[in-house]
Amino acid sequence: MSTEARAEHFPAVDWEGGAFPYRVGHRKLGMWLFIVSDSLTFSALLIGYAYLRASNVWPTPFPFYPSIVFSSVMTFCLLSSSLTMVFGVSASSRGDKAGARKWIFATIFFGVTFIVLHLIEWNHLISEGMRPFYLPEHWVKVFTTTDGVPPSPLFGATFFTITGLHMFHVASGAVYLLVVALRVNKLKHEDIEISGLYWHFVDLVWMFVFPLIYIMSVDVGGHLAR
Amino acid sequence: MSEHAHVEEHFAGTNKLFVSIWVWLLVLTLIEIFLAYRPMPIHFMLTILLGLSIIKAALIMAYFMHLKFERLSLIITLVPALVICICLLFVFFPDSFRSAGLRYKFKETPPVAPAPAEEP
Numbered sequence: 001m002s003t004e005a006r007a008e009h010f011p012a013v014d015w016e017g018g019a020f021p022y023r024v025g026h027r028k029l030g031m032w033l034f035i036v037s038d039s040l041t042f043s044a045l046l047i048g049y050a051y052l053r054a055s056n057v058w059p060t061p062f063p064f065y066p067s068i069v070f071s072s073v074m075t076f077c078l079l080s081s082s083l084t085m086v087f088g089v090s091a092s093s094r095g096d097k098a099g100a101r102k103w104i105f106a107t108i109f110f111g112v113t114f115i116v117l118h119l120i121e122w123n124h125l126i127s128e129g130m131r132p133f134y135l136p137e138h139w140v141k142v143f144t145t146t147d148g149v150p151p152s153p154l155f156g157a158t159f160f161t162i163t164g165l166h167m168f169h170v171a172s173g174a175v176y177l178l179v180v181a182l183r184v185n186k187l188k189h190e191d192i193e194i195s196g197l198y199w200h201f202v203d204l205v206w207m208f209v210f211p212l213i214y215i216m217s218v219d220v221g222g223h224l225a226r
Numbered sequence: 227m228s229e230h231a232h233v234e235e236h237f238a239g240t241n242k243l244f245v246s247i248w249v250w251l252l253v254l255t256l257i258e259i260f261l262a263y264r265p266m267p268i269h270f271m272l273t274i275l276l277g278l279s280i281i282k283a284a285l286i287m288a289y290f291m292h293l294k295f296e297r298l299s300l301i302i303t304l305v306p307a308l309v310i311c312i313c314l315l316f317v318f319f320p321d322s323f324r325s326a327g328l329r330y331k332f333k334e335t336p337p338v339a340p341a342p343a344e345e346p
Contacts (some may be wrong), residue, residue: 014278032300036308043312051318055326066257075255083248090244189235193292193335200290207282211254211275212336215262 029087031194035201038169042205045165046212049158056152059135059143062217070121071214075206078170081110085196086200092192097184100192103208104181107199118167122146125159132157142223159213166209169202206219238295245291252276 022029052058052100088103129136134153135143143151178185180195219225258278261271288294295299 019302022303023275023297024300029300032304037305040311043315047312047315047318051322054319055322068262071257072255076252079248079251079255082286082290083244085238086244087241090237090239090241093235159277190235193237197291204283204286204291207251208279211258211279215258215275216268216271219264220263220265 007206017130025190026189027196028197031197033196034223037081038201042208045158045162048210049162049212052152052154053210056154057149058147058217059139059151061143061155061219062214063206063222063224066121066124066175068214068218070117070124073082073184073212074117074121075210077110077114078206079116081107081114082200084110085199087187089090089193090202092184101181103185104177104184104192104195107180108174108177110121110170111170111199115167115170115174118163118170122160122163130159132160139224151163162213163211165198166202167218169205173202175197235290239289239292244289247285251282251285254282 010021024032084103084106087102088107091097091099131140133156135151135155140150176198177195180192185194258275261274293304
């Protein structure tokens, strides 16, 4: 019987010990606490980005193609990976381990596709001359204000840090899920559910990174294309 | 019940529900991309995008991460503390606006101090 199922059988008063006040096992609670702390890491980074953006002239250089097209397809991949993951957890709850493994492999496929697309997108920007601490020369020319204030060179630093840390989370998640998929017969349902929690969290973070980093940096007037 | 007997775990939510959540998330993402190309003040854009992101995050947490089906005590332990900590991080913003004011040059020449009155 899993920890969760056992938890349901404890009629003791919640806060007198020996009970499961949250009705979840300690590993699942641990993953939730990790998710809370990691949310704060990403929040701090995104707020740091907003701080810099509000206090500087900020370039908005992303064209529809490749940046927005790639990032939208990447969003689609991550959302779909969350759906396949939830199907995997659902299959595992019915005791269908083979089904769970199949869906987890589908999740890994979408995760790896996300990373590949993201690296191609990074490569576009790097080949254009964007670096963590300086901007391509033509971006500086286009986005310098009429008062002669140049755009902040920290655009690249915030972009590469935030998307890079997120990509690292996706990559670690893919390895984690691979281990779970290969050992699915030995693992309990709760373990598979916990790996799902981590994966959905990675998807959740992207729901903030995508609009704040990509959508807010669209070159609406096509300044760079001119 | 033997140790190896199959135990069905409780996992609320049907596949149909999960697909409908996925469709909603995709629709909200399409709205965001559409908004990117609408000319509007950056404050409006930021407010709308953050609003949509919070809705998307809530859908993912509630249904995909199954929080809606967990015990209320778990939700109350996790969510308010996180929200309050994130809100506290916004304490830095007045400084951000202050440094923006320091950085930009004034277009107009600063007013000249009046000449001291001549002594009789």
